[in-house]
Amino acid sequence: MNDRQKIRSIGILTSGGDSPGMNAAIRAVVRTAIYNNIRVYGIMRGYAGLIEDEINELNSRSVANIIQRGGTILKTARSKDFMNYEGRQKAFENLKKRDINGLVIIGGDGSFKGAQLFGKEFNINCIGLPGTIDRDIAGTDVTIGFDTAVNTAVEAIDKIRDTMDAHDRLFVVEVMGRDAGYIALYSGIATGAENILIPETKTDIEDVIKGLLEKEKRKKLVNLIVVAEGEEFGGANGVAKIIKEQAPNTDLRVCVLGHIQRGGSPSCADRVYASHMGYYAVEGLIHGKSNVMVGIINNKIHYTNFDAAIKLKQKIGQEWMKIVKILAI
Numbered sequence: 001m002n003d004r005q006k007i008r009s010i011g012i013l014t015s016g017g018d019s020p021g022m023n024a025a026i027r028a029v030v031r032t033a034i035y036n037n038i039r040v041y042g043i044m045r046g047y048a049g050l051i052e053d054e055i056n057e058l059n060s061r062s063v064a065n066i067i068q069r070g071g072t073i074l075k076t077a078r079s080k081d082f083m084n085y086e087g088r089q090k091a092f093e094n095l096k097k098r099d100i101n102g103l104v105i106i107g108g109d110g111s112f113k114g115a116q117l118f119g120k121e122f123n124i125n126c127i128g129l130p131g132t133i134d135r136d137i138a139g140t141d142v143t144i145g146f147d148t149a150v151n152t153a154v155e156a157i158d159k160i161r162d163t164m165d166a167h168d169r170l171f172v173v174e175v176m177g178r179d180a181g182y183i184a185l186y187s188g189i190a191t192g193a194e195n196i197l198i199p200e201t202k203t204d205i206e207d208v209i210k211g212l213l214e215k216e217k218r219k220k221l222v223n224l225i226v227v228a229e230g231e232e233f234g235g236a237n238g239v240a241k242i243i244k245e246q247a248p249n250t251d252l253r254v255c256v257l258g259h260i261q262r263g264g265s266p267s268c269a270d271r272v273y274a275s276h277m278g279y280y281a282v283e284g285l286i287h288g289k290s291n292v293m294v295g296i297i298n299n300k301i302h303y304t305n306f307d308a309a310i311k312l313k314q315k316i317g318q319e320w321m322k323i324v325k326i327l328a329i
């Protein structure tokens, strides 16, 4: 179905949840396209702006001074209309009238599901860049935004630990991750959490409470539990409620970190990943790649079919939970 001819013009959009480093990726795509004499258009508000024709041509100056900024200059959105064929058809017409035959999508697995359909139904070459703080996409060791988000969480938890230690308290801290526990796992390990609760593994909550009571007996009163928002007991508040019911004497506080994890200046690592993958998104399109996501595996660029990137979600190995338990004795 796809037009394997020369890439004439490229459209770029950011979709789904924003992540720090998206701007660095936009910059890399725009400048690599211009270097190769390919016109490049910025599509506002993801698939929503594509359907509503909010599309502007970009030049190398349009992306000046953005590499260090969080968020996305193209803004992002979730679009119900793109879930329907009619919406996608309208989107295609808007690309066609500008002679755009390459589309770069920076987003998460939902955005790639949309891109996959779009690329199959219409004559457009779609290529994805993994822009998500959740790091829950296969075909890449890194996603744009994860490193920044997890470092924000670590910095916040370090601050909480100071007050936790001063008061000999238990803190239950909730970090982002509706379906994926990577932010919880990494930030929990990096801050010495006693327990880490994530959606990917079943937690024996009785065992968590038994451990807390046992630690209380030997006067280890400063305890940290890091919880991913999508774990099974209803986030940090749900976990705290159960602990309060079963161990009423525990001096416990809850902190939900929330959206601070999405914002802020991207880390050096995220800027480099975004620049590297952004460059190879355009290179991929030029060399006829379509319906694939650019990823980095063992420091090397890999192209993975959208199908595989979406289906083969990253898995968190059980041994991590064992390590967490041992390191918290």
Ligand code: ATP
Residues within 6 Å of the ligand: 015, 016, 017, 018, 047, 077, 078, 079, 080, 081, 082, 083, 084, 107, 108, 109, 110, 111, 112, 113, 114, 115, 117, 131, 132, 133, 134
């Ligand atoms: P994050 O990981 O940050 O949530 P995401 O890309 O997974 O990012 P979603 O809200 O799941 O975010 O998807 C973004 C957009 O992609 C949706 O609003 C919708 O327009 C489109 N999309 C998602 N799934 C499909 C699908 N099955 N068919 C068509 N379009 C889809």
